[in-house]
Amino acid sequence: MTLIGPVLDDRDFEQLRTELIQRIPTFTPEWTDHNDSDPGIALLDLFAFLGESLLFRFNQIPDATKVAFLRLLGIPALPARPAEVLAALRTEVPGGVQLLRGGELRAGAVSFETDDEVYAWPVETLGMIKEAVPPPAEDDTAERARRCDALFRLGLGTGTPVQFFRPRLLPPDPAAPEAAPVTVADAVDRALWIAVLHAEGANPAALAREMAGHGLFLGVAFDESVDRPFRLADLDAAGAGRYRSTGLDAELPPTLWRLWTADGAELSPVQVARDTTEGLTTTGVVELTLPDPLVLPDPAVPPSGGADSPPPLEDAARAARVVAWLQVTRPLAAGQPGTAGSGDPIHRVRWVGANAVRATQARSITVPELLGVGSGGAGQVFPLVQRGILPRTVVLDVEESGRWQQWSEADSFAAARPGDRFYTVNLAAGEVRFGSGGQGPRVPQIGERIRVRAYRYGGGAAGNVAAGAITQVAATAGVTASNPLPAAGGRDAESLDAALERIPGEVHRRDRAVTADDFRELALRVPGVARAETLPLLHPDTPDVPAAGVVSVLVVPAEDVRDPAAPLPDRSLLREVTRYLDPRRLITTELYVIPPEYRRIGLAAGVVVRDGYQVDAVRRWVELILRQFLAPLPPYGPDGRGWPLGRTVRRAELEAVAVQVDGVEYLEGLLLSVPDPAAPHGMRAVPEVGLERYQLPEIVDLTVVSGAPLDPGSAYRPLPPTIPDAVIAPLPRDEC
Structure with a gap:
């Protein structure tokens, strides 16, 4: 059938001619001959003809017409994307406070919702490692004497091989510019130790009884930045494999969590109830189920720091508040030689905190919405109260024969079979659409009521709040919140101009990555990607040798706080691009997602x-x-x-x-x-x-x-002191 767009001005030649003639008495009353033979009427006929041609062209190009045609293609504009953040709760309630899923956190006027349930205890954590200390220099007699004295105190001889370490704490503020992450590979035991400390003034024995058998929610943040300078030619086969689509999103590595109670006692395993860190590879939350009973370490007998013993705390006040010591390492596979933690280590850790929960810049509806009653016709559309709907959050029911039946959300009706109970959601506009009926999916029949029980809405660039911006927990007494890291991922809804530029390409690509332009345009759809380039036949291991069947997608992020002028994507962004491109590539294509050099x-x-x-x-x-x-x-x-x-x-x-x-x-x-x-x-x-x-x-x-340019590399340098090699010191003020 013919597609008819909206007509903004429907006047034709006769209407324009009549309107012009009717204006003659007003503007030129002396013109009285309005017959067709009059030369002036002939000019009006010419202008009416030109006006009709202009209106015809005008009605073909307006944005409303383009939007109407693009809607028929079934590819809507991109909705706003919500920001995500890792939040940490704090409470002084002795028995802890439970915050259910959907709890509201506030950063000024911006609201976040918790993605999962969390139980906040009156505790805090300290993350630390046993950082290996290099051997002393041959001429450093003082350091050698100090180490000999340490061996004597341990009852060991000078010939005993010993690996000394110093405790290194994780930075308290991971967002600070000088905060350096801790690499667990630098630890002598390749383990991350976490001290759980009770709040000041709390009863440790009572707290241990409350926490026994319950969950402890630990947030772990990682530094996933790419090492600088990045050199593609320096990558070997193993290094290049980390940027392959199957390597960036490979099987999750295992982790081993254990609880320390005293030196000489065997570390007891701790069960992991839930892990959103993907095996301690990306920022998220680990929910641990603490043992019952929870044995408190004896504060009078501090840990020695030896094998399977946590590093000693130098602060005596902190050491007295320790409720539990947790150790996490990479376990070895069955039959693999070595000890726990001797495998691939946990890499750069930025922050560890208790009572952590992931939150999204979104809100959920509190009461169901009755959308209306079915008509039995094709293409029924019902608006929701809110716009900017989050994907896969709409729960819709249709009343069939007096009973509510839940239907399923689909991306499109292309693969639907007759009788399937499917619907689609226009996320940006906040609309629910049903199929065509007949030989397609089922549609709500006459008199069948339609309701939506749940959905989430929100998003926008305003959700990208800075670290520490979240301060409040709504409707929950005795709990405060904070975000140690900035929120990220928020994006405003797609503008009309951007949609008109993108959607024709979407029709051409059909959500598949085949050509170089396909890979580039699809990669640009990932939030945080400002530029993407396709490099066919480039293998990161051998960049100078063409490799058949290989496609490398080079990604440049929108921002990089470490070096805004030369931004490099972190591994989290590379994984997001991989997860978006991998299911859309040909099965014969070997895909790599790499940073620029x-x-x-x-x-x-x-x-x-x-x-x-x-x-x-x-x-x-x-x-x-x-x-x-x-x-x-x-x-x-x-x-x-x-x-x-x-x-x-x-x-x-x-x-x-x-x-x-x-x-x-x-x-x-x-x-x-x-x-x-x-x-x-x-x-x-x-x-x-x-x-x-x-x-x-x-x-x-x-x-x-x-004037003349400076020598290359000389840059701007401060003036030398007036007296070379002089010590610069302030002059004390005169006092009477």
Whole structure:
């Protein structure tokens, strides 16, 4: 059948002609001859014809028409995406406080809902490892004497092989810029130890009785950033395998949780009730079921720190508040030699906290919604009260023969069979749609009531709150909340322009990744990805040798707090891209998702400023335009899409960019350089820098001065002291 779009102006030639003639007496009353033979009427006929043609074209292009046609394709605009956060609760109630799933946490005007149930105890945690200490230097007699004294105190001889360690605590504020993660691989026992401390003034014996047999909810945050500098050529086969689609989303590694009570006693295993950290590989919550009874460690006999013993706490006040010591390691497979923890270690840990729960920037409806009554027709649509619905959260029932029957949500009706009870949800618009009936899925019949029992709604970029922004727990007394890490993942609903640009490509791709453009466009749909490039035939292990059947997708994130100018994705984002692309690729395609490699360069420009312009302002503008021209992300770069992969950086091109700044008379010179340890300042001037097809430029040294350019790598340096080698000290003030 013919598709008819909405008509915004339905006037035709005759209507326009009649309207023009009716206006003649008002504007030109002396014009009295309105017959067809009059030359003026002939001109009005011409304008009416032109007006009808313009209206016809006008009615073909409005956004309303495009939206109507795109809706017929069944591909709606993307809804707002909610932010997610790891929150930690705190309470002083002796028996703890239970917060059910759906509990509301507030960060100002932004609300979050807990994804699971959590029981908050009046405890806090300390995460730490036994960090290995390297052997002392040959000439460090004091350190050698100290270690000999330690051996004597342990009753060991000087010839006994001993691995010394120092306790290293996890940073209390993981969001602080100076907070460095702890690598469990650096521990002598490759184990992470967690001390559970009761609140000050609490009764430890009573608390142990309350916690025995119940759950302890531990939040664990990891540093999943890619090591800098990232070099694709340095990857071996095992390293490249970590970026393969099957390696980034491989089988979860096992973990072994044990409880320590006293030196000499065997560590008792602790049951894991739930683990959203995917085997301590990504940030999440581990729910442990504590043993019953829960044996308290004797505060008078602190741990020795030996094998299967936690590291001693140097703070005596903290040591006296320990309720339990937990150890987590990677267990060995059956028949594998070694001890627990000698396998693949737990990697960089940023934070460990008690009473943790995942929360989502969303709200749930509190009462069911009655949508209406079925008509038996095809394509029935019913609006929900809220918009911005979260996927797979709608629970819908239809009353059939006096009994409520739950129906199932589907992405589309393409695979539905006759009689299937399916419906689809337009998440952005908040609409429920039923099928066509007949030979398709069943539709609500005449008189059948339709209700929705539950769904969640919300989302938006406003949910990306900073660390510590969450402070309140609504409708729950005696509990406070905080978020040790910023919330992430929130995104506003897709704009109309973005939807009109994306949806035609969706129709062409049909949700499959076959061509290079398919991989790129699908990767860009993952939140947090600002740029994606497809590199066919590139294997990360052998980037210079074409590999048949291999596709590598290079991902650049929207932001990277460590280096905003040269952003690298973390492994969490790489996993998200993998999980989205992997089911859409051909089974014969070997897929890798990799970060970009940055080639370090330096720039030194010397400018002559025109009269009447402020020198510092012009210099800053030249710096800015050079950085933007070489930036990896849109809307910067030569064509507004970021610097093209593999494009050679040429000095002449950069000179042409710099002279475009208003206020620059001409350039005294511009030097392009690359790192070279043998050069005077570590940088060597070159006319151009060639890049591999997986490389982007990174400016590590940029100077713009008035006059001749500085030497490559010299950068800006502070003035030397007036007296060389002098000690700088404040002069005490005079006191009478």
